[in-house]
Structures are given as structure tokens and as C-alpha cells.
Amino acid sequence: NADLAKLLKLPVILVVDATGITRGVAPLVKGYQVFDTDVHIAGVVLNKIAGDRHESKLIQAIEHYTDIPVLGAIRRSTELIIDERHLGLMPANETPESQKFIDTAAKHIADQVDLDRLIGINQKTIESPAPIINNTTSSITVAVAKDSAFGFYYQDDLDAFDSLGVDLVYFDTLTDDQLPEADALFIGGGFPEMQLEALSANQSLLTDIKAKIQAGLPTYAECGGLMYLSRQITHQGKSHKLVGVIEADTLMTPKPIGRGYVQLAPTGNHPWSGVSKQISAHEFHYSKLENIDPKTHYAYEVLRGVGVDNKRDGILTHNLLATYSHLRNVGSNHWVEQFVNFIKDIKKTT
Missing domain, CATH: 3.40.50.880 (Class I glutamine amidotransferase (GATase) domain)
Structure with a gap:
């Protein structure tokens, strides 16, 4: 959410669905970059990549027309599909194998995204409100x-x-x-x-x-x-x-x-x-x-x-x-x- 990023003064990693596009990714990314200069687009992760050639064309276009780094390119995979229904995604409490999916997705991302570079983009920490601590027993x-x-x-x-x-x-x-x-x-x-x-x-x-x-x-x-x-x-x-x-x-x-x-x-x-x-x-x-x-x-x-x-x-x-x-x-x-x-x-x- 761009407004939230502005409010918290945090950089944004733009995840782009690359299905069916090549050179057209450049004006898309550039548009996000210049539309609101108070939103800092610090990197791009390409999603649903068809193959090596597709990935290469996308990266070349972004690097030629923008100064935003590409942090990774995730290949299209049936292992990364989450079922949906009327209120959105299937909740984990209805999906017994949710942890297996999370582990699989984590491996795909670790293999295809430069996580060290992504994490290094922002070292700013935002402190959560201090929790209410009550060491007494309420017997409730x-x-x-x-x-x-x-x-x-x-x-x-x-x-x-x-x-x-x-x-x-x-x-x-x-x-x-x-x-x-x-x-x-x-x-x-x-x-x-x-x-x-x-x-x-x-x-x-x-x-x-x-x-x-x-x-x-x-x-x-x-x-x-x-x-x-x-x-x-x-x-x-x-x-x-x-x-x-x-x-x-x-x-x-x-x-x-x-x-x-x-x-x-x-x-x-x-x-x-x-x-x-x-x-x-x-x-x-x-x-x-x-x-x-x-x-x-x-x-x-x-x-x-x-x-x-x-x-x-x-x-x-x-x-x-x-x-x-x-x-x-x-x-x-x-x-x-x-x-x-x-x-x-x-x-x-x-």
C-alpha cells in the first residue's frame, strides 16, 4: 500500500506480474516510479516468468529505461498457486498442508530472489507499541x-x-x-x-x-x-x-x-x-x-x-x-x- 509506505517512510519493493509482457514492463515500472515521488520504489521483483529468455528481456528493459534494480525473477510454477474463493484466499486453518506450501514458496524465493540485497535496502526499524505486561494471575x-x-x-x-x-x-x-x-x-x-x-x-x-x-x-x-x-x-x-x-x-x-x-x-x-x-x-x-x-x-x-x-x-x-x-x-x-x-x-x- 503506497499510502502506508509514505506514512511510515519506508521503501517499496514492486512485485510485477510479468505474464505476457517484455519491453512493456519498462513504462509500467517507470510509471510507478514517477507517479508519486514521495513513494520510493527501491527495487523490483518479477513474478510469473516464463523462462530464461523472458527474464533476460524484462531485466534489459528495466535496466535500460529506469534506475531501479531488479532483485529477482520468480518462475511460473503450479507449486505457487493458492486457491481462492468469495472472500479471498483460502485461510490456513482450512488448509492442513499450509506449512508445506509456505516451505515450498520459501525455497522458490530463496533460489530466485537476492534476499540479502532485498533485506539490505532498508535497515530502519519501527518499534511496535510496548505490550501491556501484567504478571498477576487473573484466574480467568x-x-x-x-x-x-x-x-x-x-x-x-x-x-x-x-x-x-x-x-x-x-x-x-x-x-x-x-x-x-x-x-x-x-x-x-x-x-x-x-x-x-x-x-x-x-x-x-x-x-x-x-x-x-x-x-x-x-x-x-x-x-x-x-x-x-x-x-x-x-x-x-x-x-x-x-x-x-x-x-x-x-x-x-x-x-x-x-x-x-x-x-x-x-x-x-x-x-x-x-x-x-x-x-x-x-x-x-x-x-x-x-x-x-x-x-x-x-x-x-x-x-x-x-x-x-x-x-x-x-x-x-x-x-x-x-x-x-x-x-x-x-x-x-x-x-x-x-x-x-x-x-x-x-x-x-x-
């Missing part, structure tokens, strides 16, 4: 759904739980018949629509989750997690019953409903304390909720984005908060700490 356990249906979690957010002394216990929505012993539940994003038969067939877990949420288990769910907690998901004309603690039905759509950055403002109904007056988040979903109970309460007003109904997001029921928006534990929005404090408050009263 959170059950986290993590399997081939649910896998969209920011590692920094999971680390934030750890820094607060929270014990994360992972479970599998496809195979486990009940939740692990825990003080709270976190179901992140994913592709539940790709595992509908298995999810719906696991009736014992669905019943257990519904009963525990209705009994007051503090729960946070995002996007795929929200869909899983609805009454049913309809995908390609087939409906499968799911948890049903959210009084709404999920319908998969052929086109994206919400895609991009979101701005949220908490309503007076938000159950967590210390929530920022305005929250930046992200949404990306090819689904929508239908037949929503008109008595539903919401945690957020949507200032920008779609959310549940173009106006609101964050369905509230019992001690559950379920959103289409994906929160990020950064800046002024330390949602992990807010959620943990909410869990502690509930635990004190039970």
Missing part, C-alpha cells in the same frame, strides 16, 4: 473457538489476553461435544458456511453453547461467530440450524454486504465499561441477518459501514455481544481489557 479462563470453521484472530489480541493473565482454552466446534470449563467464550470470524453440515450435526455442542449463554456466560463473537450463534445459516439454497441464541437468521449472498473500514459509536446499551466514544474497526462479509427480533438491543451505532442493518451493530442478549465488525486491540480501543473486566464483574456476581 476464556474458551476460544479455533478450527477449520473459525480462525480469524489477530495474534496480538490473543497475546493481550495472555498479558492480562487470562488462560485461553481452545475448542473445536466440529468435534467437541461441549465447551471446556471457562468463565467466558470468544468466537471469532471464519467461514462457518463452508462447514455447515458438520457444525449443524454437532447438536450436543450447539445445545451446550446456547444453554450457557442463556445462563449468563460472558461471550464475545465476531462476524462468523455472530452467524454461528444465529438460528440458522442459509447457503446456496440450503438451511442448517445452528446455536439459535441470537433471534435472527443468516443468509449468504453472492455479493459482499459489508467490506471495508467501519466507524462505531457505543450506545447506552453497551455492557462493557471504558469503551471509547468512537471505534475504528473492519468488516468483510457476504452475509446478512434476516428476521431479526424487533426487540433486539445493539451495542453500537454505525457511523461508517454496514454492520447488522446499515445503522447498528453489536447484538446484545444475556451477556453476549456479537458483531459483524472485527475489533482490534490497539490505540484507544483496548477491547480485550474491557472484555476481561466485564468477565470479572460477572464472575463477582455469580
